[in-house]
Structures are given as structure tokens and as C-alpha cells.
Amino acid sequence: MIDTPTALPTPAAKVPLFRRLLAHPTGAASLLVLFLVALASVLAPLLASHDPNTADLQSVLAKAGSEHLLGADSAGRDVFSRLLFAGQFSLAGALVALAVAVLLGVTGGLVAGYYGGWFDSVSSWLTGLLMALPGMVVLLAARAVLGPSMWLSMMIFGILLSPAFFRLVYASVTAVHNELYVDAARVSGLSDVRIIGRHILTVVRAPVIIQSAMVLGIAIAIQAGLEFLGLGDMNIPTWGSMLNEGFINLYKSPTLVLWPALVIGAVCVALTLLANAMRDELERSRGPAKRRKRASSAAADEAEATAKRGDAAVIHPEETTGSAGGILLEVIGLGVGYDQADGSTSHVVNHVNLRVRRGEVHGLVGESGSGKTQTAFSILRLLPQGGRVTGGSIIFDDEDLAQLSEKEMTKVRGKRIAYIPQEPMSNLDAAFTIGSQLMEPMRVCLGISKAEARERALALLAKVGIPNPERTFNAYPHEISGGMAQRVLIAGAVSCQPDLLIADEPTTALDVTVQAEVLNLLRELQDELQMGVILVTHNFGVVADLCDSVTVMQTGRVVETGPVRAIFNNAGHPYTRQLLDAILEDTAPRGALKNSPLNTGTPNTLSGVTL
Amino acid sequence: MNDTLLDVRDVVVEYPLKGFRKEPFKALKGVSLDIRPGETVGLVGESGSGKTTLGRAVLGLAPVTGGSIKYRGQEISQATRAQRRELSHEIQVVFQDPYTSLNPSMTIEQILVEPLTVRKVERQAANRRVAELLDQVRLPQDAAQRLPREFSGGQRQRVAIARALALDPKLIVCDEPVSALDLSTQARVMDLFIEIQERTGVAYLFVSHDLAVVRHLSHRVAVMYHGEIVEWGDGDQVTGSPEHPYTQRLFMAAPIPDPDRQARHRADRLRLLDLQHQQDLQAGVA
Incomplete structure (x- = not known):
């Protein structure tokens, strides 16, 4: 049994963001700075030795000392006390800007992204307008009209900042809006408010938190800038107005400018670093960590499975028919592993032997996680980041590919070993025409002129059954269908007349009627060019259609190998038999619906739950 | 027994295209079928045939611009949110991709x-x-x-x-629910579908591109092509001896997992294509 749903991995530990930030070095440091600044501002009435606005002519520009901890300014006001009280106003002002920006941006983005329609058009247009406005100029104009109120200017600045949130939320919502789980919630009859709260807000929460820290930093800096220009409210102490004051008296008392500058700098740096730390932590929870875990658990499963089974691969004798030639590729004891963060290696392919003769189509069959694609990619040396061949040899035409340098491998790839991918569309570059993508490899591999390459490319397109080669040659990938794209890729793969073709699920993404045509094409080309082909697939129909011999893989190992008829008619390994038993093609149709007593209206009740 | 659970009549689904006064895209061009209680109706077709759209129309997720969808005699094609909520314990859904549906x-x-x-x-x-x-x-x-x-x-x-x-629910719309699964997993999930149906008497509208899956599960089968149902009838009949040329092509295209039978099947397919081509030519001349 493969899918016995009993063995589940241990649940991933859910550590709250705050705790994770404390473990993050820069995150913890910036949190500490912000916490101290906020605490000092809140406790200003207790900590301050003087009233921040009381002018004392006795201590004009006083030096730092016991009376004035950090000295006094040109009006004799205590700098330390002003710094503490200014914190209250500066932080509160920035928070006002943030609150306005979040309120407008997030709600606008949610509504526009979720419902679309006219609100979407209007708000997107407004966002564009707001982003085009120069912030400083608007704030200056607002001050001229509305007077020097810090609160008002921060609110206006919040409006100016709202596009940052709008665009972020809008993008997240439109991305998640068509997810199937949102559809499922709709079918369940959930109201829009509930769907937004449950499924959509959770998605936008993380980016909004990160963005908030950034925006708060910007608001503090802009506010300080406004006050520094002397455009602020002179009645309340802020870091910006202190900066202004210090700048005026720069020659008389240079330290006056230092303290507010230090605080503003520290807070802005801390907010930016905090945003980065949050990004690290919030985005690390998904992605690579998960993949690593799966790989290692697969390896563990596999070790366990082989220990339990202890059985070896079933090897059927080769058929000695005339069609197949000498050995083209011999893979012996191949191992593929992925380097882990902790220095260990997780093995996904173990001791794989594979022999492909000239002119033979060799099927590599298995379910997901069997290592069939890993094996094929290691022959091409195109393993994903972190993957490498950990052992064994890949003898291709008397040369061990595992020993070649990257440069030597480049000469083999494409020219002597070609590749057909599973997803035709994602393997064509949308920015170039089909023709240029076909010509380029030929010019490199075969060293022919542009005119000659063009001629050959057109001939190839005709050969793979494309009705109007000239038109397809000049087309961009988005202008052709998936089946056509696969034909183009096949044309590209055989363009340099390779000895070995590796096809990774070449028809899985295609409709059955297109699949039949592509299979026919592959058969014809293989007949004509006498290539060896490794066909990676999970579909036994495709195997039966095309393959001469088959290797069955399970959890990174070969379990059975032999001529195609031996595998279908005389499978020796229990796993192969299990796979063959799962085939539905030969099962009987279900037949018409019989009169069943169940159909006579069961009451709509669940056990103990009346709906 | 012969009461109908779901009755789909001449349903048209149109998606507006971007651009001034552009003709909307017709995903469904007048589709009719019915589902009885406890029955599985298989809906088979290739990509772009409209089979998924029909499922979504039944669920109220696609804009129905013509025809009617009746659930136990009640018109549901234009149901409001509140009516949908009432329907949620009657009609449910299982989507294709188990990775994005949760x-x-x-x-x-x-x-x-x-x-x-x-x-x-x-x-x-x-x-x-x-x-x-x-x-x-x-x-x-x-x-x-x-x-x-x-x-x-x-x-x-x-x-x-x-x-x-x-x-x-009394009806579950299954949109390619086993297509993303491995072969043996697929077999087990299908067994689960059948077992649940036999126990609870739920009906399935089972959408799939995989003919073998549809044949295995369905009492009746509809074949869709370019937004229309081209063949509709009992499962054994449609999958055993299809009448419509497209259905014939479709069934001949699926490879048989046996090398020798597939070789014959392949030859049959080429003969069929040839024959249909000849007929098309004659029809064109006449």
C-alpha cells in the first residue's frame, strides 16, 4: 500500500512571529531599540526633569551638566526633556499617518480586489493619481491652506501613503481570489464578509505587517523633514523641530543637532531592520524548509521500506532482437542526493542501474517521489539547486558523464543528449519568436550560418507536422497551442541529431487526441534517427505505445527492469503488479443505475445533528 | 426512482471579453443533461470543451446567460447568495487540485x-x-x-x-478530483467515491478528461466538445460503442496499456482517422 493514510509526519511547530523575531539577531536588536524609545516617550512625564516648553533665560544654550542632562537650547529649554516629550508627538504623528494609510489602503485593496467592477477601476485610477503627486509639495500646499497642524499634515501624508498598502493588498487579493478554496467556501454558502475575514485577510496579513514597519519609518522621516523646514507646529516639541533648532545654532552649540538626529536615525534604522527581519521570519516559514523536510522524510521512509522488504530488483533477461543496437548509455549504481542545511545529504536516488541501447525506447516508470525524474535529470546534469550525483557512473558512449567538467558537459548536452520537457509552454521563452529559439542552438551546436539554420528550422517544423511552418517560425509562444508548442520543442530537441533523447512526461500536459499525435511523431522520429530514448512517464498506455523496455522505480530504487512485454505479461515485483492492477483501462464500465432503496429520499439528518 | 435530481436545459454560459462591443466568449452553447438521485453522470472532454464550466454553472460559480438549471424542480441558475446558502447542504463540490482547494x-x-x-x-x-x-x-x-x-x-x-x-449533500460536483493523483492513489480515491455513493446515495456530476476514470465510475456519460454535448447516454453504450465521430476519435486516442493490443489499437485509430477524413471530403463535395 502506498497511500495508507496512517503514517503522518509530526506537526510543524507553530511559533508565534514575536517569539521568532526575538530569536532573530537584528530583529531582537531593533525591537529592543523601538521598545526603549517607545517606553521613554510614554514615561516622559515621569522621566523628564523639566517641562519641555518652559523657557529659562538663565540656561540659554547651557552645556550638558547636572542641571541639564543634555544641555539646553537657544530658549533655555531642557534638551533631554524635550527629546522625551517629542517622542510622544513624533511617534503618535507617524502612527496617525500609518493608521490612515492602512485603513484606506487595506480596505480599498480588499474591496477592489475581491469585487472588482467600477470600484476597482476608480480606486486603481485614484491610486495612480496619488502616486503621481509629489508628497512634499502637497504637504506644503496643505499647510498653507490648513495651517501648521502636525496631525492634519500626518493624516494627509497617510492618504498619500495609502497606495503602498492598496497595491500590496490588491495584488494579494486578486491572486487568492480565484483559489479553489475560496470557491469551495462560496459553495459552502459563506458570506463575503466571512470569506474575506477567514481566507483573504490571512493572506494579506504578513505583507501588511512588513509594509507597516517600512511606512512607519518613512512617516517619521518625512515628519522630521517637515518640521526641520520649519513648517511644523511650533507649540509642540517634535524631533524635527529640535533638529531645526539645533541646525540654527549649529555653530554655537553643535550637540543640539546631534541628539534628535541620533534618535530619528536609530528609530528609522530599527524600523527598516525590523521589517527585514519580519520578512525573513514570515517568509521562511514556507518554501525551502518544507521541501527539505519532505525529501528527508522520503529518504527515511525509503530506508525503512527497504529494510522491511529486503527484496532486490527483478531483472528480466534482455530480448535479442535485431532492432536494438549496441549499448548507448549505461548507468551503474547511480545515487542522487540533496545537501541539507545541517550538512547532511538526503538521498533521493539509490543504486540505480539503467541500460539504454541505440535505437531503443526505454520507459522509466514510477509514481511521484519514485526518483524517475531525478534519475533522468542527473544524466543531463540538470539537477535543481543543491542536488548532485553522490555515486555511481553514467557511461555514455564510453565516457563517464559523472566525471566530466561542467564545460565538457555543456558540449554533450543539447548536441548529443537532448531533452523534451513536460510543460511545453514554460520551456519556451515568451520574449523570442519560435524561429529564433530553434535557430540559436543549431548555430551553436552545428556551427552553421543563420540562413542555413533558418532553412533547417523550417524543414524541422514541417517534419514535426506543423501545418504552416513559416507562420509558426515567426510566431511567439503565446500564439500557438500546447500541442504545437510540444511539437516545436521536439523539433528543437532533434535539431542537432542527438544520440540520446530524454523525454520527461512529454505528453502528460496534453489532451489525449494531441497525445496520440505527439506519440506518433516521437515514434516516427525515433525510427528515422535511430536515437536511444529515455521516456519518463507514469502512464502505462504511453509505455505500451512507445517503449521497447521498461524500468520501474519506487522511492529512489529500481524494482524491476526488462523488455516491455515481460513487464506487462509477467511482472515479478509486487510493486509493479500493484501499479498494473491500478490501471482502469480494462475494468468493466459501471453500467446503468440500478433501483436502489437508498434513493428513496433519506432524511437530511446527520448523527446527532439536525440540519 | 425516475424523479430527477438535477435538470440542466439548454444552458448557455458567456464570458464577456475585454474590448468595446466585443462578442462575449460562449463557453457553453446550450447544454442539456439530467442527474437522478444516487447516480454518477460522467462528463468527459478535452481542455476547453466546457466540461468544467458546466460543473461551475451548477455550483453558481459561472454566469449562466441562458437556459435553466433546476434542482428538484427549483430554478437555481440565477440563485441569490441566500438561496445558495440554502442549497449548500444539497449541492457540494470536490475540486481537482488538492493543493489549492484547501x-x-x-x-x-x-x-x-x-x-x-x-x-x-x-x-x-x-x-x-x-x-x-x-x-x-x-x-x-x-x-x-x-x-x-x-x-x-x-x-x-x-x-x-x-x-x-x-x-x-445530495449531489457532489467532482471537478477532475483524481487527475492530480498517482495511479494507485487514484484507484483508492475512486473506490472511496463509489463506497460513499453506495452508502449515502449521493449523486455525482463527475468531470474528467480521463476516459478510463469516467467509464469506471459513471452510470451515464456525456461527451463534450467545443461547448456542446456531442454524445449522451448509458456508460456502456457511450464508452463501448460510441456513435459520434468525435467520441470515436477521443476513445481511439487513449492508449491501451498492453503493447500488442496497443499496436492494433494504433492501427485502428489511423484507419478511423482516414475514414473520417474521407467522409468529411465526401460531405464537402456533396
């Missing part, structure tokens, strides 16, 4: 409880129901507190089936 940030329990909360089921009863559902789809009880990403594709699809069953 919210990655919700535990299995939260996912299964969600449809129950809409119906204001009490907390305790809801918990009992979750345990029951996990049992029905053969998942262990400790699955409730886990996140979807901790499960394999087949297990996730079981969760999606459990969610669909939560309100004890």
Missing part, C-alpha cells in the same frame, strides 16, 4: 467545521461530525489538528471529500 493556513478541523458553522451547528456536534467525517474518508483522528501541507495529495483529496460530505 486553505494552507487552516487546520483540517477548521476546514471541515467551516461549512457546519454556516448552518449554525453547535460546537460539540460539529466536533463529533468532524470525527465522523475523518472516519468516513479513512483518515486518522489526529489529522484534525494538522495543516494541509502535512498531507500527501491523496490524503488532501480525502480531506476535500470530507468537506464536501460535511453537510450530507
